[in-house]
Every structure is written in structure tokens, then in C-alpha cells.
Amino acid sequence: MNITQVILRKLPSSQSTFLRINLTCSKTIFCQKSTNNPPSSSSSSSSESSSDSDEIAQKKKASKEQMAEKLNNLLQQMVSDDYTKRLDLAKPSNKRIKSRKPEEKVESEEKQVLNAVKDVAQSIEGDSKKIESELLTKLLNPLDSERSATTLSDIIKGMKIEREVKQPEVNRAEQVRRVLQNISTQTQVPQKDHRVAPREKFRPRPVEDVVFEKIDLFGSESLGIFNDNSKLEDGPQLKTWSELAKKDLKLAVTHPPANYFQEMILWTEQGKIWKFPINNEIGLDEEAKVYFADHVFLEEHLEPWCPPKGPIRHFMELVCTGLSKNPYITVETKKEHIYWYRDYFGDKETLLRDVGAIPQDFSMGTSNVVDKE
Amino acid sequence: MNISRVLSKQHHQLRRIKLWTYLFSTSAEEKIELPRRIPRGPTDILRALESTIQRDPTAAHYKYHDDPFLIPKSNATKRTYAMAREAGKKAAHWVRSENPELFNHKECDPPIEAFFPKVVFDENSEVTEDDLKRVIEKNQVSDAILINKLLAKQGAEISADTKQGLLELLCYNNGDDTLNEEFIEERWFRQSSRIRERQRKIWKDGHVAEEIFISIDNPTAEAYSAIIQGMAKYFQVDRANHLFEEAQQKGLVLNIDTYNSLIRVANFLKEGYELRWTYVINILQAINSAGIKPNLGTLNAVLHTLSTMGTSQNVKDLTLKTLRQFKDLGIEPCLGSWYYVLITYCKERGPKSNILSYILDEIEGKTFEIRDLTDTSFFVTAMDVSRNHLNDLNLGKRVHSLLLKGNNYNLIGDSFKESVYYRHYFALLLKNIPLEEFMQEVYYKLVPNIYVPEPSIMEEVLNQVEINGAVEYIPKLWSDMIIFEHSNRENLVNRVLNLMVNAHTADETDLAEKFGTIAWDIYTSINDNEERKYNQLSFTGDMLGNIMTLALQNNDFEKASTVMEKLDKGHTTIVGVPKFEALSLFVDHCIKNKAPSKAIRCIQYASDSGFPDAVVLGAKLNEQLTLDKNHLESLSKIVDLRVL
Known part of the structure; x- marks a missing residue:
């Protein structure tokens, strides 16, 4: 999850929330699936990265064809479910927007994800291409590979590979696009899982819940520039400048007098009245x-x-x-x-x-x- | 008898006291120690007397109380009256300078120099170096420039000291005359605008200051310090930096304030945060290697630069390190330093931090003298942080009690900062304490003599009134709003009207009457001001409907009819329509008052406005009042009575 967070940070905020939602969605779907379909060795193996596709293919062949059929059925069912649910969602408002918008969005999102991943990969030392691919797989498959189940996307991936064994490695961008497409179609399904909804709500945490770090104002280490205080001396002084600065400071706290005594103090300081206490030798300095x-x-x-x-x-x-x-x-x-x-x-x-x-x-x-x- | 007994008792007591004093004086045969004389300054007695007077928040400020009929209650009038007073002073100054010959008498002995006519210099004056020294001391910039010119023309040589003084004066003021110290009010009301315009280069290139600097051959460290400080102060940063490097190459040890001024403008010199900090570190190291003691200004300059470096954690760490460094040097931070720390930690878009509470732990209960010009920004910023950043009532109260401690109130800054401070304080309290407590403890005390709520705060108050259903405050608030000149703000007026309409005043006739008066007041003030060109508020249908409802709730049918007439006549010009309930209520009252023609006009209006239920009104009227033939006819023109 750490790497996905890195990537998320690279994305503009709206995009990142979109992705985050996607990730949680794929997780929930995985949960639903795992209850329907008991985990099997074949499906778990299909979750591995595409580089060892040959191996998977062989394993697949070894496994019974029933499994594939089962999965196919399941998929069919899901797609049809998806379709009906999407129909439910459809709004009669503006046809043009309805038809165009989702595609555009997906296009730009996947591009941004790709760019972000590329950026991250280049910023890390080592084989950037390898890292990039690792990141992508990690991003698209946020679950731990040890888990004995798989997400919808992996199933699809697995199926494809089974059919096109001889085909060369699928273009990464293509993969991402496809996966994103799947995820985006899934997100159109309204959230029905009540366990997830409240968690979503809590994301913007209220201020009161923030635990503040403790700050010790003078407890930090020093900058370490002035180490020997005793050696330092006052430099040259600017007499007129410092007089003027002092006067400015005084004026900054000289406010309109609030009572007669204050006014008299002010006048005394301005030299407008004789000084207190009054005696008959005043001014005989x-x-x-x-x-x-x-x-x-x-x-x-x-x-x-x-x-x-x-x-x-x-x-x-x-x-x-x-x-x-x-x-x-x-x-x-x-x-x-x-x-x-x-x-x-x-x-x-x-x-x-x-x-x-x-x-x-x-x-x-x-x-x-x-x-x- | 009684009296004599009392007298004898007193006598006994007196004797006892005498005896005691006698005993004591003999037993305590010690030398008398006279307390040492404490030298008193000329204002000490006045200050002692002054400290016995506390500000009465319910009284107008001292400057206004001469004329009780003209005590200002709104921000605008406060400013106008104070400035008018100042303008009077200025007029007097002008008269004296125009007619100096009238003021040559010496009334008092010893003479009071402040009342002497000002010495005027012109092209033909005979001047000496002493004149120059005197005007430098008195901070008369333009006179100093003129005298310097005259001296140069005479070919008189002026001493290096005077020249340096003149250079410092010109650099400090950028060759401009400053506002006379006399004009306190002007300073009190203007400071905020001046700060805003200070953020760009305003140093006068090639002005007298630079000429003087050039004329000094082989400039001293002091001369360099003055010119660099001047340039940095008025944001001619590149040349300041250039001259600094020149001085460094010559191996001169500059004034510490010069280094400070350069640190302060680091954000103009260096774009990137990293570069900026490296620059600051370089200068600090230069100070160290020059063997000069840093001062408070150094600390504040470094903190200032850090506050311009974004929100990263690194900056915060550096801030703490800086504080520690200067603590080790024995330099105590002032309020201005804490101000910079606050703005570093509590940025609008950064993570939240409650550093304010740690700062308060440090400074709570102390009284402060001004040590840096930014000291005056602390309180307003601290209150801002308490309200907007943390919304912490407790912190806000702590800040406020610190402000009221000793003479700390002097550090509030100016009138602008003061009202921003109170704006934050009020908003914070409004959100966090019960309305009743707020009104009793804060509002009635501080408004209007210390603080006049801005419209936004007034709206917040009305919000709270609405939430608490505390409509009993509305009459008071409305009269305040009139005084504060908020009554021409549409949102506030609508707010008040809605509040009054939604309040259920049926059982409180007293309140209903007051509301009726307020509504009528709103009506007349808008009605009378319709010809005004600017700032004019115009009726909306909803507004009139509300006014009508309130008049009716007060059983004032006549006024309600006037409003209805207005609605009817201005059908095409008035925006929007009243609520149907208002019209329905009016018809009800028409029935009660047996005024069928008015009711019919109302129904006509309702139907024209497209209320489908106008028919219901017609039917009601028809049912409950026996209409004559004419009325029936006109009613049937409007609504089809047979439908019902």
C-alpha cells in the first residue's frame, strides 16, 4: 500500500480520490467473490504477474476445464449484473454528456496514472522499467499475493492469457487501460456494502480528532552556528539610525490617549507642558x-x-x-x-x-x- | 448621660494608646532609617494617577466624549470624527506656519520650545553645520537635504560625523519626510494600508542618499551599513546585496542590523527555499566570523525568512533550532518572534498545529514592552489562529486575558488590527459559548464603544439567534444594525425579516408590537431612500410579504394595506412575489376588518402572480363575508367561483 500512496500523491487530488475509491471497490468486490467462489489453486496462480505467463498456461491446462467454465459463467453473470445495474443508474438528462463523459474521464485518468507511475519509477534508483512494471502490478493488484483468492481483474487477465498463450506480452498501457476500464465500470455500481460506506465518510477527519504533536519550543538542537558566545562583541553602531528606529518603536505603541492623565503624559513627553512636580525652578536646567x-x-x-x-x-x-x-x-x-x-x-x-x-x-x-x- | 459615658470611654482608649506608644518608643530604641530618595521622572506622578483609571467599556473613547451629542457609534463615524479633530489641529498648524509673525510673543518663562514657530530654510538662508545637526536630530528630512545643498554651495566642509548622520537619516526615511509625531489619530487609522504598499521596491535610486554615499571617499563600515540597510528596508535588494559583497571583500565589519536587514529580504533575493536557507546560513556564518553579537533583530529576521518558506516539516524543525540557538545566546524572543513562529506553523493550507498553546505557556501572565515593530501583529494573529486554525475557545480566552494584562493592550497595533482582532474573538465566542452568555458578557460590554461588529459578524450573531430561537434579542440587534449602518445590506435585512416572521410571537404581544415597528421601520427607510443613487436597497416581493405579515401579526391592518398597495402597484417593478401565506393572512385580516375591496385586490394580485390557490382565497372571502353585487362581479372576473 505504501507505493500506491506514493503514486496517489503524485496525482492531482481529484484523481487520487477516484483511484482510492477504486481500490477499495476492488477490495469489496473481492470480498463478495470469495464468499461465492471457494478459493482454488488455479485462480490463485493466475494472480501472479504476467511475465510467467507460460507457466500459468501450463498449470491451467493441467487443471480441469470445469474451472474455466465455472469462471466463465460467473463472469457472464457479473457482466449481466453489471449491465442491469448500470441501466438502473442511467439518467435521462443529457444524452451527449452521458455518452461522452465516462470515456474521456477514463482516458485521462489512466494517462495520469501511467505518468505518475513513470515519474515514481524514474525517481527511484535502479532499473526504472522494472520498477515501473512492479508498481503497476502493485497498483492494479493491491492485494497481497499470498492471499488465496483473486480480484475480478486478475480473473480476466488469467482468462485472456489462457486463450492467447502464444501472444507476446501485452502492452503495459493496454493492460492498465483495460483494468481501469473494468474498475471504472465497477465503480458505477452504487455502493451497497454498508460496511464500507461509513469508512468513506470518516476520511476528512474533524479537527478535534487530530492528535497534535508535542512541541518543546526550546528543546530542539541548536543551529550550531554561534558556539562561543563570549567571543562575540557588539559591532559598530549607527547613532542616528538607532535613534530613529527607537522613535518608530515608541510611535508604534503611542495610541490616542484614553484619559486626561494619558494626554498630559503625552504632552509632557512632547515638551508642551512644564514638567511635574511643578516647582519654581523649572527649566533652570x-x-x-x-x-x-x-x-x-x-x-x-x-x-x-x-x-x-x-x-x-x-x-x-x-x-x-x-x-x-x-x-x-x-x-x-x-x-x-x-x-x-x-x-x-x-x-x-x-x-x-x-x-x-x-x-x-x-x-x-x-x-x-x-x-x- | 449617654454622651458623657461615651466620652469617658474614648478618653480611656486614648490613654491606653498613649501608654502603648510610650512603651513602644522606649523599647524600640533603634536608629531611624530614612528610606533612600527615589528619583522620579516628570511623568511618574501622572502615570501613578493614570494607573488608577480603568477603561469603562460602556463609555465612549476619551477623544469623543467632549460632545455627548456627537458620540460616534459606527466605524465610519468613529474614523470621521477622529480625523476631523486631527484636521482641526492641522488647520491650526497651517495658520501658524502661514502667519509666523503673529506668534512671536513669549508668553511663558521658562519658554516652551514646542510652541516656537518652526525655523524655515530657503535658498538664501545662511546656514552652518550646527543647523544641519539640529535638523538631523529633529528628523526633518527635507530641511536636511536643503541645508546640505546650501552648505555645498557655500563650499563649507562638513565633518564626517555629521555626514554619516545625514546619510543615516536619508537612508532610514528614503529621503521622504515622515508624518509629524503630533498626528496620532492619523497614524492610528492608517498603518494597515501602509504595510500593504511596502512590499515592493520603493528605494529612490540615485537620490541624495546615494550621492552622499558616493561623495564619501573610502566609505567606512558605518557608511556601508547605513546605505545597505536603507536599500534593504525599501526593497532595493539586489544593490543592497551587491554593496554587501563589496564591503565583505574590503573586510569591513558591518553593523549587526545590516546583516539582519539582508536576512530579512532573503525571500526577495532567492527564489527556491533551499537557496534561501543557504543564503541565510551564509550570512549567519558571516556574522559569526566577523565576531559580532547577534541581537533580537537577527532572530526575528531568520524567523521571518523561515515563515516564507512553505509548510514542510523541515522548516518547522529549523524554526525550533533557531529558537534554541538564540536561547543559547541569551536572546529572549519577543512577541514579534512568536508571531513569525505562529505564521510558520499555522498556515492556511498546512497541517494543523497547536503550537500556540505552547507559546502561551511560555509567555502567559507576562507584560510586554515593544521590542520589535512586528510585536503589534502578535495578538491579532494569535486570535486568528485560535479561531480559524484551531477553533479553540480556551486558547482564545487565554490570548484575550494576556492582551488585557498590564499595558499589553498597547501592543494591539492600530484601529484596523484592533477590529480584526475583535472580529476573530467575537466569531470564536459565538461558535463556542451559549448565546445568552455571549450577549451578556461580551456583546453588551464591548459593543459599540470598543468594537463595532462588521456585517459578517452581525450575520453570525443573527445565525446564532436563529439556532437558539432567541428572538428577544432582535429589537436590540436591529437598533444596533441601524446605528452601525448595516440596515442597507440586503442579506441582513432579509435575515432579520425572516427571523421575525418565523418566530412565533402569538402569545407575546409585546414582541409582536416591536417586530411590527421594526418591519415598518424597514419599510419606510427603503421607501424613503428609493431615490438615492448609490447603496440603495430595493424591495423584493418576499421582503414586502414579510413586512406585511409582521404588520398583520401586530394587528396593524392599515400598514399592511399600505404594503399590499405597494405590492400591487409595483407588480411589474418589484422582483419576486411574497409567500402565499402572507397573502392568505392578509385576506383573513380583510375578512376580519370587513374590507372586501382590499381583499379582492389581493386576490387579483395572487392570481396575477400565478398562485393557483387564489381560487381558495376567493372562495373563503365569498363564504365568510356577504359580498355585494359589485364585489361579487369583480371577484368572479378573477376566479371562477363556480369551480368550487
């Missing part, structure tokens, strides 16, 4: 990086150059106090302010020393620097 002490304690900027006492020190301390209380300018500007005084006093250092504003033993670092330069 640069300034947030500066510690408040840098704003308030400015004396440290005096230490390197300012005289420790005297009017200049006094003046500069006042400047620092003023600056420390000014919230509107940055620390940088405050420093610049102080450094301006440093340079200013530095320029006039000698004069100031003469005046006594700077102690005699003190020298402002800046003028030294200036001098050195």
Missing part, C-alpha cells in the same frame, strides 16, 4: 548643576590675590556680599566680576602700595604674573 554654596560663598576667589586686610580687602568683601545676594546672575559672571577687580587693582598695584592701600610686604600675584610676562 543649567543652574541646577551649580551648588548654592558656589553662589553664596565667594570669598575663596579673593584668597589668591587680595590683601588680607586694608581698604581693598574691605571693598572686595563688600563686593562679594553684594554678589552673593544677587540671584539673577550666574556664578560665572560673579567670578568674572571679581576677576575684573583683581585685574584692575593689579594694574595699579604699585600706586596702591605707595598710597598704603596694600601692605608693603604683600604682593598681588597678578602683577607678578603680568610682570613676568
Whole structure:
């Protein structure tokens, strides 16, 4: 049966179901026959392939002629049965279709069977012709040869051989055509065997009955391409590209807001509203990086150059106090302010020393620097 | 007295509490541990508040609720209203860009940059490299192209970094401006159509991106990566592959996403399944030998290619092997990966597979963030598989509960995917749970604010109503059908009419009255719309017969007569004839109402329509009503009374 399945697969579906039905039909007919006709050695031998036809012929001759007669009678009976049943089936509808259709169908079917068999035979290694013939016999005689009975087709085959002993081997295509013809005539007989009918019905199995294979998602073996994970490193990165890709991902899950909070989240992310929690330093991002002490304690900027006492020190301390209380300018500007005084006093250092504003033993670092330069 | 007792009791309690706190504070003399400050982002408070609100399925979506009179109930109106709102936004944008001088005031301090008028560049603008950097950062493609041109004209040299950024921007967008992020509704309603048109070559050959690539002498690996990714993204696959080979020959190590993009287009490059897989394997080996770490994109690209390779068992084995390989690499699959696995295993014409249940075992109860663009296809596909592939109610419910978990609903995709998802969900439930449960638990909850059933689903609902004989739902369903604009679909209207006629409402006058109203509603709406040119529904004889029967069942003889008149007048134009039972019922009612002339006209109609039993009607009329001479005469013209 495996080989027939292979062949069936090669055929278009409509054809294959046709054949499948044929096969089952021939089986049922065989059953009916076997009850009518007790198995005999001659009929079993006739089921063997046509290549050893001579042998069969001799055996046949040896057997009693009664047997042949019996078979002939039986056949006659079957043919006549067939005929009447076919009459029952005949429909009065369209004569043209009725007369033409079955023949055409048979023609194309047998051709397709032949082609399919040929394809299979060629796809298998070995003597393709031999395989082809084996397949054909297997296909046309789906029963095990050990069984001690035979199908109708084999009987016919056997009979023919008996009559035409000297004739050369019958053309395979011819054989197939004939057999198919027989089978097709048989299929026209409506199925009366109730044991077969329900089996036919069950062929398209409902989904619930399908037994699913168990799948272990990660239980398979690996592709085995990346074996050493530790060696692998991140390759070069495309900054702009990955930014854009990230943005696209975000947009794919940004849906119309479903409540007011979502809308506010969206607006916040789009930068349309001030950020929560609201405080009065919002937006002062640069300034947030500066510690408040840098704003308030400015004396440290005096230490390197300012005289420790005297009017200049006094003046500069006042400047620092003023600056420390000014919230509107940055620390940088405050420093610049102080450094301006440093340079200013530095320029006039000698004069100031003469005046006594700077102690005699003190020298402002800046003028030294200036001098050195 | 009472009050004082209560007060004294409370006092005692207070003292006890004080005592306890005293005792405790002394006994627990441990150092106080201040919790560490948790830094909060600007949206954290909003998110916390938002998480307390749940979607009320019986309320309209937030975007519609401003105007209760205009709450949309059908898919078409939902779309129209949302897009109208968006159009208003666009109009505002247009006004601002047309009259920028009106918007130069700075109202707020600190200033809000999003409200600043957009900087416009033209041929005469003075530009610098910083401008170029800024527009690249802001994803303004056409401005970037223009500035690049202006810089070239000025002869200014731009740094390699900026050039690379510009190349990436152009490759990513194929040199086109993208839809403004602002327009969420438009994106929500359009995405599905865009995906369909993406399946062909749309890369602009010889466009600015390529010019820039050529202008880079001795291109770096990054430049190659950008241009190859761009070409692969827009399906210029042959040249992408060509450039890839060129880069390989130069021994450059490309970006991992570049390899991924090439794997992703393998089905365009290689025709046969075998060849395709060999190609994929080759690229994977190239990644390995280049010593780059594969990422999630690699996994998804391989799975994508496998999903295009037919239904054979081999492909499924390879899929599992791929999953295992990437698991070993420590790459967790995302929903998009499972989407590809699903479409590989559950093909329409392939064998059935319940891999979905194993996938659900893996991901059930988790919440997901988006990690790949295909993540949004998972839920709709999973529901499709549950319905069409397996018809498994249990799986469908599991998928649905996963969708409702946490913020997973964000991954539903867009409006189109959402309604396809619900279409599958509804169809699955309809087939598998009792109608009553369906109506109570699902239909009343989700329709119409979350989902509006398409005509096919409505038909399925009516089917179930018919099977269950649950005609009491018909009034509700019909009013929904009017709202959803299904009332001009002939099959649905006929369905409803047949259902109502076949229902035995004799003992329920309430229902009969409602059915009568519905029937009359159908009649008037068709009658009034007959002049309409398009989408117009016209009467059939059967339809009118049903309407007449329903009117009569409601004892509304007047309306039935109007319908009969319509039938009679339109004898030549109306297709088909009503059922004989309808006509017979009408004659019965004529007899009851003593209206012989109407009855005679009906009999005339019946006989003209070729009902042989018109004679019986005539005889009945003659028997039960004493006819005057005129009537008798006209009756005998129609039917031969002597025959009986």
C-alpha cells in the first residue's frame, strides 16, 4: 500500500480520490467473490504477474476445464449484473454528456496514472522499467499475493492469457487501460456494502480528532552556528539610525490617549507642558548643576590675590556680599566680576602700595604674573 | 448621660494608646532609617494617577466624549470624527506656519520650545553645520537635504560625523519626510494600508542618499551599513546585496542590523527555499566570523525568512533550532518572534498545529514592552489562529486575558488590527459559548464603544439567534444594525425579516408590537431612500410579504394595506412575489376588518402572480363575508367561483 500512496500523491487530488475509491471497490468486490467462489489453486496462480505467463498456461491446462467454465459463467453473470445495474443508474438528462463523459474521464485518468507511475519509477534508483512494471502490478493488484483468492481483474487477465498463450506480452498501457476500464465500470455500481460506506465518510477527519504533536519550543538542537558566545562583541553602531528606529518603536505603541492623565503624559513627553512636580525652578536646567554654596560663598576667589586686610580687602568683601545676594546672575559672571577687580587693582598695584592701600610686604600675584610676562 | 459615658470611654482608649506608644518608643530604641530618595521622572506622578483609571467599556473613547451629542457609534463615524479633530489641529498648524509673525510673543518663562514657530530654510538662508545637526536630530528630512545643498554651495566642509548622520537619516526615511509625531489619530487609522504598499521596491535610486554615499571617499563600515540597510528596508535588494559583497571583500565589519536587514529580504533575493536557507546560513556564518553579537533583530529576521518558506516539516524543525540557538545566546524572543513562529506553523493550507498553546505557556501572565515593530501583529494573529486554525475557545480566552494584562493592550497595533482582532474573538465566542452568555458578557460590554461588529459578524450573531430561537434579542440587534449602518445590506435585512416572521410571537404581544415597528421601520427607510443613487436597497416581493405579515401579526391592518398597495402597484417593478401565506393572512385580516375591496385586490394580485390557490382565497372571502353585487362581479372576473 505504501507505493500506491506514493503514486496517489503524485496525482492531482481529484484523481487520487477516484483511484482510492477504486481500490477499495476492488477490495469489496473481492470480498463478495470469495464468499461465492471457494478459493482454488488455479485462480490463485493466475494472480501472479504476467511475465510467467507460460507457466500459468501450463498449470491451467493441467487443471480441469470445469474451472474455466465455472469462471466463465460467473463472469457472464457479473457482466449481466453489471449491465442491469448500470441501466438502473442511467439518467435521462443529457444524452451527449452521458455518452461522452465516462470515456474521456477514463482516458485521462489512466494517462495520469501511467505518468505518475513513470515519474515514481524514474525517481527511484535502479532499473526504472522494472520498477515501473512492479508498481503497476502493485497498483492494479493491491492485494497481497499470498492471499488465496483473486480480484475480478486478475480473473480476466488469467482468462485472456489462457486463450492467447502464444501472444507476446501485452502492452503495459493496454493492460492498465483495460483494468481501469473494468474498475471504472465497477465503480458505477452504487455502493451497497454498508460496511464500507461509513469508512468513506470518516476520511476528512474533524479537527478535534487530530492528535497534535508535542512541541518543546526550546528543546530542539541548536543551529550550531554561534558556539562561543563570549567571543562575540557588539559591532559598530549607527547613532542616528538607532535613534530613529527607537522613535518608530515608541510611535508604534503611542495610541490616542484614553484619559486626561494619558494626554498630559503625552504632552509632557512632547515638551508642551512644564514638567511635574511643578516647582519654581523649572527649566533652570543649567543652574541646577551649580551648588548654592558656589553662589553664596565667594570669598575663596579673593584668597589668591587680595590683601588680607586694608581698604581693598574691605571693598572686595563688600563686593562679594553684594554678589552673593544677587540671584539673577550666574556664578560665572560673579567670578568674572571679581576677576575684573583683581585685574584692575593689579594694574595699579604699585600706586596702591605707595598710597598704603596694600601692605608693603604683600604682593598681588597678578602683577607678578603680568610682570613676568 | 449617654454622651458623657461615651466620652469617658474614648478618653480611656486614648490613654491606653498613649501608654502603648510610650512603651513602644522606649523599647524600640533603634536608629531611624530614612528610606533612600527615589528619583522620579516628570511623568511618574501622572502615570501613578493614570494607573488608577480603568477603561469603562460602556463609555465612549476619551477623544469623543467632549460632545455627548456627537458620540460616534459606527466605524465610519468613529474614523470621521477622529480625523476631523486631527484636521482641526492641522488647520491650526497651517495658520501658524502661514502667519509666523503673529506668534512671536513669549508668553511663558521658562519658554516652551514646542510652541516656537518652526525655523524655515530657503535658498538664501545662511546656514552652518550646527543647523544641519539640529535638523538631523529633529528628523526633518527635507530641511536636511536643503541645508546640505546650501552648505555645498557655500563650499563649507562638513565633518564626517555629521555626514554619516545625514546619510543615516536619508537612508532610514528614503529621503521622504515622515508624518509629524503630533498626528496620532492619523497614524492610528492608517498603518494597515501602509504595510500593504511596502512590499515592493520603493528605494529612490540615485537620490541624495546615494550621492552622499558616493561623495564619501573610502566609505567606512558605518557608511556601508547605513546605505545597505536603507536599500534593504525599501526593497532595493539586489544593490543592497551587491554593496554587501563589496564591503565583505574590503573586510569591513558591518553593523549587526545590516546583516539582519539582508536576512530579512532573503525571500526577495532567492527564489527556491533551499537557496534561501543557504543564503541565510551564509550570512549567519558571516556574522559569526566577523565576531559580532547577534541581537533580537537577527532572530526575528531568520524567523521571518523561515515563515516564507512553505509548510514542510523541515522548516518547522529549523524554526525550533533557531529558537534554541538564540536561547543559547541569551536572546529572549519577543512577541514579534512568536508571531513569525505562529505564521510558520499555522498556515492556511498546512497541517494543523497547536503550537500556540505552547507559546502561551511560555509567555502567559507576562507584560510586554515593544521590542520589535512586528510585536503589534502578535495578538491579532494569535486570535486568528485560535479561531480559524484551531477553533479553540480556551486558547482564545487565554490570548484575550494576556492582551488585557498590564499595558499589553498597547501592543494591539492600530484601529484596523484592533477590529480584526475583535472580529476573530467575537466569531470564536459565538461558535463556542451559549448565546445568552455571549450577549451578556461580551456583546453588551464591548459593543459599540470598543468594537463595532462588521456585517459578517452581525450575520453570525443573527445565525446564532436563529439556532437558539432567541428572538428577544432582535429589537436590540436591529437598533444596533441601524446605528452601525448595516440596515442597507440586503442579506441582513432579509435575515432579520425572516427571523421575525418565523418566530412565533402569538402569545407575546409585546414582541409582536416591536417586530411590527421594526418591519415598518424597514419599510419606510427603503421607501424613503428609493431615490438615492448609490447603496440603495430595493424591495423584493418576499421582503414586502414579510413586512406585511409582521404588520398583520401586530394587528396593524392599515400598514399592511399600505404594503399590499405597494405590492400591487409595483407588480411589474418589484422582483419576486411574497409567500402565499402572507397573502392568505392578509385576506383573513380583510375578512376580519370587513374590507372586501382590499381583499379582492389581493386576490387579483395572487392570481396575477400565478398562485393557483387564489381560487381558495376567493372562495373563503365569498363564504365568510356577504359580498355585494359589485364585489361579487369583480371577484368572479378573477376566479371562477363556480369551480368550487
